[in-house]
Structure formats: C-alpha cells, structure tokens
Amino acid sequence: MTSTLGLVLRSLTVPLADAPSLDAALREDSLCWVLRDEGMVGFGALSEFSVRGPERFTQAHHWWATLTADAVIEDRVNLHGTGPIAFGSFTFSKVSEHDSRLIVPRLVLGLREGSAWLTMNSFQDDLSEERAKAELTEQLATPTSEQTHALADFELTTGSLSEAEWMAVVAAGVAAINAPTAGSRAVQKLVLARDIVARSAEPISRAKVLGQLISRYRECWTYGVGNFVGATPEMLVEIQSGVARARVLAGTVDRAGAPEDQDYPRRMLMNSEKQREEHEFAVKSLVRELAPFAADLSVPREPFVLELPNVWHLASDVSAELASSGDHLPGTLALLEALHPTAAVCGTPRLEAGALIRELEHLERGPYAGPVGWLDAHGNGEWGIGLRGAVLETAHTARLYAGCGIVGASDPASELAETWAKFRPMLQALGVQA
Incomplete structure (x- = not known):
C-alpha cells in the first residue's frame, strides 16, 4: 500500500490532436481498459492501495475518497473517464489470499467518442501540457517484448x-x-x-x-490490472x-x-x-x-x-x-x-x-x-x-x-x-x- 498521508493529488487532462491507437500504446506494465478501440491505457503507478478481507470494498472506498477529496483537478476535456481515475481489481472471495487493489497511474491515454485525451497525475506542482506530452512520448518509445509464441x-x-x-x-x-x-x-x-x-x-x-x-x-472489455489480464463480455456495472x-x-x-x-x-x-x-x-x-x-x-x-x-x-x-x-x-x-x-x-x-x-x-x-475496471473522482x-x-x-x-x-x-x-x-x-x- 502506498501512503498518501498529507499529499494533495493534482490532475491535469488535456485534449490530444494526434494520438496513437490504444493497442499500439500498450507497454509491458500498462494498465488497460478497452472496448472497440475506445477506453484508456495507463502508464506508471503514482499511488496504489492493496487490501484483503471482507471489508476490501469499504476500505478501498475510504482510501479513494480521502485521496480525491481535496484533489486539484483541471479537466479540459470533460468526457466519461477524464480527470483522475484509478484502475482496480477485486478478488472474487472475501477470504482470498490474493490482494484487491486500486492503482492511480502517472499518465492515462484515453479515447472516447472520437476524442483523445491525456491525463497526468502528480503529488507535486509539476503538471503542464508540455510535460505530460513529453512523458507520453517517452513511454511510447519504450519497446515492448518482441516475443511471439507457437x-x-x-x-x-x-x-x-x-x-x-x-x-x-x-x-x-x-x-x-x-x-x-x-x-x-x-x-x-x-x-x-x-x-x-x-x-x-x-x-x-x-x-x-x-x-x-x-x-x-x-x-469484450479488455482489461489489464497488474498481472491480471483478460477480455470480459460481462459488465457488472457502469455508472455515468x-x-x-x-x-x-x-x-x-x-x-x-x-x-x-x-x-x-x-x-x-x-x-x-x-x-x-x-x-x-x-x-x-x-x-x-x-x-x-x-x-x-x-x-x-x-x-x-x-x-x-x-x-x-x-x-x-x-x-x-x-x-x-x-x-x-x-x-x-x-x-x-x-x-x-x-x-x-x-x-x-x-x-x-x-x-x-x-x-x-x-x-x-x-x-x-471479481470486479475489474476503473472509477473516477465523481x-x-x-x-x-x-x-x-x-x-x-x-x-x-x-x-x-x-x-x-x-x-x-x-x-x-x-x-x-x-x-x-x-x-x-x-x-x-x-x-x-x-
């Protein structure tokens, strides 16, 4: 679990005129939520919350609510999924020995309704459109594995x-x-x-x-949160x-x-x-x-x-x-x-x-x-x-x-x-x- 005590989450979302496809943006440790070429790919883990036990949803809610309560958010796009989000995965069983987790990415590349955007999250006053785009370019320059299997x-x-x-x-x-x-x-x-x-x-x-x-x-909704990957045809709940x-x-x-x-x-x-x-x-x-x-x-x-x-x-x-x-x-x-x-x-x-x-x-x-997906601050x-x-x-x-x-x-x-x-x-x- 990453401690965020005393830290203020800051988030900047800007439109992108020229964005890569989401599948082309994937890297080995990317977070992922994609349906029909739309959705979000996350890069880096700015903050992470891990929990086990019967109270996993309640504890995760408290962590996320505390993190976002005083967040400084500048969202220039205002679409479903813009602003700060956390990707998450929860275990099927309340007594599972696996962790349930929420992960706040450093960067999120999103595409929805023909519009592309980039969100940058930080605990420092270092957000700018130029810096966000430069970090995305750096991420995309990182090669993925060339391994293919037979x-x-x-x-x-x-x-x-x-x-x-x-x-x-x-x-x-x-x-x-x-x-x-x-x-x-x-x-x-x-x-x-x-x-x-x-x-x-x-x-x-x-x-x-x-x-x-x-x-x-x-x-199907293709998901990737930590080492859990797949493509589910079943939506437990979407809230908008x-x-x-x-x-x-x-x-x-x-x-x-x-x-x-x-x-x-x-x-x-x-x-x-x-x-x-x-x-x-x-x-x-x-x-x-x-x-x-x-x-x-x-x-x-x-x-x-x-x-x-x-x-x-x-x-x-x-x-x-x-x-x-x-x-x-x-x-x-x-x-x-x-x-x-x-x-x-x-x-x-x-x-x-x-x-x-x-x-x-x-x-x-x-x-x-178990539930897998994302939530925002609203x-x-x-x-x-x-x-x-x-x-x-x-x-x-x-x-x-x-x-x-x-x-x-x-x-x-x-x-x-x-x-x-x-x-x-x-x-x-x-x-x-x-």
Missing part, C-alpha cells in the same frame, strides 16, 4: 483439479441442486470454475497478449451521470463445430429450458441487489443472443436511474459490494451457492470472477466481471480460469467442454491456439 512453446497442464475430478465436482453440484439438504434453502444455480496452467519456454509478452485480446474480442448499466450473461453455446445455420444459436439458446433458466437466475439476482439503489429500473422482457468469436451467450442489458440519499448518489464501490457476486459467477441463493462453492470447488479464484466508473482471463504468475507461466453455470439439468461432460470454449480467448492471445 503451440510448441507452451505446455498446458491441469490446475487444482484434473478434468475427471472437476467433472465429479460438477456431478456433486448437480446432485446437491436436485436433492437439497433438509433444513436449508435449496440451491437453484451454482457456478463452478476450474483452472489450467500454460508454461512457456520463453517470456510471455503481456503487452502482446492484451493487444491480441483487443484485436480478436472487440465486443447517475445512471447504472449492467450486461448480464448466462447461457452459452460453443461456436467451434457449430453448423452453418444462422438460426442455430438462437434455437440452442432461446429454445433451451436449461439455458433460459440459467439466464433468468442471473438477471433476477442482479435486479434484486440493484433495486435498493434505484429510483427506476429498466429490465428487458427477453434476452438477446450475443455473438462472440468463441461462443454465443444469452445476454440482457439492465439499466437503473440511481436514487440519491440526501445530496449524494451511491458510491461506485458501494454498488460493487452490493452486486458482487452475482448469480452469473456464484449462483443463487447467493449465500448457499457460495458455501457450496467453498465445499466443492477446491480452487483459489483470486481475481477471477462517482462514475466501469466495472466488468473478471472473466476470460488469466493471472500471469511468472514471466513464463499463466494460470487461466473458466467457469460454468450449473443447474439441475447440467451434464458434467458438456460443462467441461464449455470451459474449454471459455479458455479459448486467453489461449489464442497467448498463441497456444490459432
């Missing part, structure tokens, strides 16, 4: 459980759903995850991994000007080997009782937790089919006008604490599903399936669910994660195949798959 460069091994062991866990989860223990609330949906490990003889280029994800998965939006995903069909039939994904998802049930649990979970913060909620009557390069998902976009308490809207991190974990990554009911995960899964999820932010990702554990090792929603009709072999479809984005980005 299939032969990597060895893939199972992680905490073998495939057979994980399928046995899924079978146990299905049995628990179909035959609940007397005296406890029945679990209706359970999300079980597994991990695999990719080891390379040569160092892994983090910048190239992020660049591949941005290029291949344009409808008092409106919260979320994209809920549940229900999956693999595109590999699918027939050339345009109606196939809709038929397999919209007409499947199992897929619709799984999705409905996830939407109801989000709406239930979001409702206390909302003056008005908009929930679609029917989901739509989201097409990604590796899979199709059932998706629903939910929005809410946030209700103020006095003169204040709910804080970004307070919303995260209330919404996480949703049924899409935990199950329902939440407490019973979480207890069953701890009993069955045998996996330290770390930041996987209560705005974008927080995805940390899916389709990996932790780069060493220069040569990446641990990949994938999970599946389990309901009473789930088949362990089919769920195992679904995890491989969900591993595919990171395997492609690493160069393990074409």
